[in-house]
Amino acid sequence: DAKTTQPNSMESNEEEPVHLPCNHSTISGTDYIHWYRQLPSQGPEYVIHGLTSNVNNRMASLAIAEDRKSSTLILHRATLRDAAVYYCILRDIGETSGSRLTFGEGTQLTVNP
Amino acid sequence: GAGVSQSPRYKVTKRGQDVALRCDPISGHVSLYWYRQALGQGPEFLTYFNYEAQQDKSGLPNDRFSAERPEGSISTLTIQRTEQRDSAMYRCASSLEYQGGTQYFGPGTRLLVL
Numbered sequence: 001d002a003k004t005t006q007p008n009s010m011e012s013n014e015e016e017p018v019h020l021p022c023n024h025s026t027i028s029g030t031d032y033i034h035w036y037r038q039l040p041s042q043g044p045e046y047v048i049h050g051l052t053s054n055v056n057n058r059m060a061s062l063a064i065a066e067d068r069k070s071s072t073l074i075l076h077r078a079t080l081r082d083a084a085v086y087y088c089i090l091r092d093i094g095e096t097s098g099s100r101l102t103f104g105e106g107t108q109l110t111v112n113p
Numbered sequence: 114g115a116g117v118s119q120s121p122r123y124k125v126t127k128r129g130q131d132v133a134l135r136c137d138p139i140s141g142h143v144s145l146y147w148y149r150q151a152l153g154q155g156p157e158f159l160t161y162f163n164y165e166a167q168q169d170k171s172g173l174p175n176d177r178f179s180a181e182r183p184e185g186s187i188s189t190l191t192i193q194r195t196e197q198r199d200s201a202m203y204r205c206a207s208s209l210e211y212q213g214g215t216q217y218f219g220p221g222t223r224l225l226v227l
Contacts, residue, residue, distance in 0.1 A: 032213070043117075043204050043218030044156065087155055093213030099144065100169065101206075101216060103155025 004088045009108040012078045020073040020107055022088030027068050030094045035062065035073050036101065037084040044087065044103070047073065083111045115139070117219035119205050125225045126195055134190045134222045138207030145188050146206040146216060147180055156204055162188060163211040195226045 005023040012018040024033065035047040048055055048062045050071075055062040061074040075082055085106040093099070118137045126132050138145050144163050148156035158172040164185040173179070177195075182188040192199055204221045208214035 038155075043206070043221055044216075045218065046215045085155075091213055099161060099212050100146065100158040100172070101148075101156070102158065106155055 004090060004104055006086070006088055006104065006107045008105065009110065011110045011112060012075075013112050014080060015077050018075040018078045018082070018109065018111075020075075020086050020088075020109065021070065022072070023070045024088070024090055025069045027090060028092060030092050031090040032093060033062065033064060033068075033071050034089045034091055034101070035060070035086060036089060036103075037082075037086045038106070039081075039084045044101075047086070049091075078109075078111045080111050080113060083109055085109070117205055117207050117217055119203075119219040119222050121222060122220065123223045123225075125227065127227050128195060128197060130195055131191065131193045132195055132224065134192075134203050134224070136188045136190070136205030136207075136219060138186065138188070138205070139209075139217055142207035142209050142217075144208040144211045144214065144216075145182055146208070147188070147190050148204045148206065150202040150204055150221070152202075159190070168211075192224075195224075197226050200224055200226045 032051050034049040036044040037047050038044045048060050050062045063072045085108050087103050087106040120135045146161040147159040150156040160170040160180050162182040165182050177193045180190045202221045202223050206216040206218045208216045
């Protein structure tokens, strides 16, 4: 499986934008970039995913570099509820192994009031 | 609607005992996944099913671990002859689609082996 690299931790202030980076220099052409997050004492939850183009949904935006070797999850206005571990995951859904989620260490986001 | 449910939420057992962990996926979801999560780590894949067929069990750590989903709905993860190193949070997830659909996670079962 292609590997992702994320900072261990980041801090933000409430109501400010947050940019969470992810490097995936060995990404293959059929790998989708997925983001999940895990709030304290809860199971992971889906945030967003994309292949090549930037994506927006009600939770966040995903900016994908033109060479696809990196991506950034953008929370436009962080709230205290966004404090969580954010995981950047590559999934090759053309392969059986792509059905699983391979979680790395993730980025622990702290949001200050 | 109801999300993924797991039972029991907490299980304390003695070393050497067998345990069965249950997962009830979202109704109609085709795929069901089992993960194990150690404290401070991300979840680690164990196995998954499409309907009742076990598609991939490469993540099961050894032959003491097994899983089934006989009718394509509820699944049971069984750990035989538990060891202290089996202590972890066991998480189940389900997906409407197979091969890449969004996974919805349950609250997990916290297993403690004494």
